[in-house]
Amino acid sequence: MTGGLDGGTAHAVPRVEMQGITKSYGALKVLRGVDLRVGRGEVVGLVGDNGAGKSTLMKMLAGAVVPDRGRILVDGEELTGTGPRAARAHGIEMVYQDLALCNDVDVAGNLFLGREPYHRFTRKLDHARMHREAAEDLAKLHIRISDTRQLVGNMSGGQRQAIAIARAVAFEPRVLVLDEPTAALAAREVEMTLQLIRDVSERGVSVILITHRLQDLFEVADRFVVLHEGVNHRELDPADTDLTGLVTAMMGK
Amino acid sequence: MSATTTSVPDREARRDNRRDFVAKNFGVISISVVFVVLFAYFSLASDAFLTTTNLVNVLRQVAPTVIVAVGMTFVITTGQIDLSVGSIVGLSAAALGLFAESGNPVVALLGTLAIALAIGLASGMITAFGKVQSFIVTLAALTAVRGVALLITDGYSTPITSDFLLPLGQGSLAGIYTPTWLAVIAVVTGWYVFNHTRFGRYVTAVGSNDESLRRAGVDIRRIQVAVLGLTGVLAGLAGVITAARLGSGSSNSGTAFELEVITAVVLGGTSLMGGRGSILGSAIGALTLGVINNGLVLSKVDVYWVPITQGLILIVAIFLNSKLFGRIVGTRA
Incomplete structure (x- = not known):
């Protein structure tokens, strides 16, 4: 049913496989048996009109929503347990639209939030190590932030987006889910973020991208998966389609 | 990091660093200036102000405020508030008197602190697990805890004579009173x-973004419980110090103490919205209030002006905290 368009997944176990996912909220059937496969290092653009169920599907992957039925496999291993921690244990990281950064904490502090290194006896945070490793992490992703001591609240939208993505990548995920990463960014910052997505996928991380900026998808996505009213509607290859074709597919035609 | 770094980002970075330095330290800087100005003014206005005896006394008087302000800085930085500290001071002072009257002073001390800690933890748990605002929970505690203090003492004070307990308020080391040393440690x-x-x-x-921390896998409810437990036990210590200093445990101790502590913390630049706090700022804020109270009394101003002045300072401090402070360190996003 799915796959076939992407050569990388044909011979190997897919990085992510979601099978027959259903979810209802009362009488409303949001997802009605959706399948999704993502290969290693593949960038998949998940598209669909509002209410198509793409956000719900991604929240399931990130452990924030539990499916009624269906299986989620990461590298052939079934996702067990619920909650964001279980998802993280399986190598899934999601960067939410609202960024979830602490404005009053500096860059290094945000990158290390929840996993700060500290001295065993004095309980003192290892500030020097956090700043050093934060600078290294940012440099690896070609993110240009001159000082990791800056407060995140004083930075531009693009820089904040980059930090949020760098933070997710620091957990060395196998799959990175990005929800509207380029919304509300200036043109130059969009380009920065798209380059960051390419860099991340080159490191072997699979990326699933939700965005309303369809032109961005043509720049980074290896494949489009179109959802319509809670079912798989179509899979498209960016090389064989154009913006009009994608929009037509999104409308369920 | 990048080989192609030019001088423009460097200049931007230096400007950002300066702005961040001001942002992080604005509260401490401004309250320090206010403190110095007031100190200089009262030194000139009253002959009795700038004497060793008086200053050592001021440092002892403000000690309970400083101690509880340290805890309150944690609470306010998480975006919460603790209104019950004054009543906990009253209950602790009363409990210390009653315990010491009928038993071992060490047990009396530890028992008093345990009760204060338990009250703080209880407020914290209701806030964190019951999802009730700390403002409401601790407002209820303010009333109820004071009621308990009055109930167990019938409103009378209990004299404290223990040689173990009295030095906690009256003892001194190197010319500085014990409460001051305890405040320094705090x-x-x-x-x-x-x-x-x-x-x-x-x-x-x-306080900055609890959702961010929750997604990072940290149990934020434990943080909320811990900070209110901290103000509880520190208010207990303040009650012990107050009772030991007076040599008597009174259930009326600490009336309106919460306002003084919150004023000190807000004066010190800690944001009432959470996310930004300064322990040093709170300590200087408490010292500033102490100097104002002491200076007004020494300047022979009618004593009723003291609470009026305090109230006005709180208004000005909150105004500056939310308007001026927010603008200077305002975040772009």
């Missing part, structure tokens, strides 16, 4: 925990 420890430990970092993060 400030140094509080500063260290606030700025250099995971717990301190999470306190800031909860």
Whole structure:
């Protein structure tokens, strides 16, 4: 049913496989048996009109929503347990639209939030190590932030987006889910973020991208998966389609 | 990091650093200026102000405020508030008197602190697990805890005569009273925990964006319980110090003490919205209030002007805290 368009997944176990996912909220059937496969290092653009169920599907992957039925496999291993921690244990990281950064904490502090290194006896945070490793992490992703001591609240939208993505990548995920990463960014910052997505996928991380900026998808996505009213509607290859074709597919035609 | 770094980002970075330095320290800088100005004014206005005896006394008087302000800085930085500290001071003072009257003074001390801690933890749990605002929970505690203090003492004071307990309020070392030393320990420890430990970092993060911290896998409810437990036990210590200084445990101790503590913390630049706090600022804020009270009395101003002045200072401090402070360190996003 799915796959076939992407050569990388044909011979190997897919990085992510979601099978027959259903979810209802009362009488409303949001997802009605959706399948999704993502290969290693593949960038998949998940598209669909509002209410198509793409956000719900991604929240399931990130452990924030539990499916009624269906299986989620990461590298052939079934996702067990619920909650964001279980998802993280399986190598899934999601960067939410609202960024979830602490404005009053500096860059290094945000990158290390929840996993700060500290001295065993004095309980003192290892500030020097956090700043050093934060600078290294940012440099690896070609993110240009001159000082990791800056407060995140004083930075531009693009820089904040980059930090949020760098933070997710620091957990060395196998799959990175990005929800509207380029919304509300200036043109130059969009380009920065798209380059960051390419860099991340080159490191072997699979990326699933939700965005309303369809032109961005043509720049980074290896494949489009179109959802319509809670079912798989179509899979498209960016090389064989154009913006009009994608929009037509999104409308369920 | 990048080989192609030019001078323009460097200049931007230096400007950003300066702005961040001001942002992080604006509260401490401004309250320090206010403190110095007031100190100089009262030194000139009254002959009795700038004397060793008077200053040593001021340092003893403000000690309970400083101690509880350290805890309150943690609470307010998480975006919460604790209105019950004054009543906990009253209950602790009363309990210390009653315990000491009928038993071992060491047990009396530990028992009193345990009760204060338990009240703080209880408020914290209702706030964190019951999802009730701390403002409401601790407002209820303010009334109820004071009621308990009055109930167990029938409103009378209990004399304290223990040679173990009295030095906690009256003893001195190197010419400085014990309460002052305890306050110094509280400030140094509080500063260290606030700025250099995971717990301190999470306190800031909860107030800044609790959802972010929750997604990072940290149980934010434990942070909320811990900070209110901290103000509880520190208010207990303040009650012990107050009772030991007076040589009598009174259930009326600490009336309106919460307002003084909150004023000190807000004066010190800690944001009532959470996310930004300064232990040092709170300590200087408490000292400033102490100097104002003492200076007004020594300047032979009618004593009723003291609470009026305090109230006005609180208004001005909150105004500056939310307007001026917010503008200077305002974030772009």
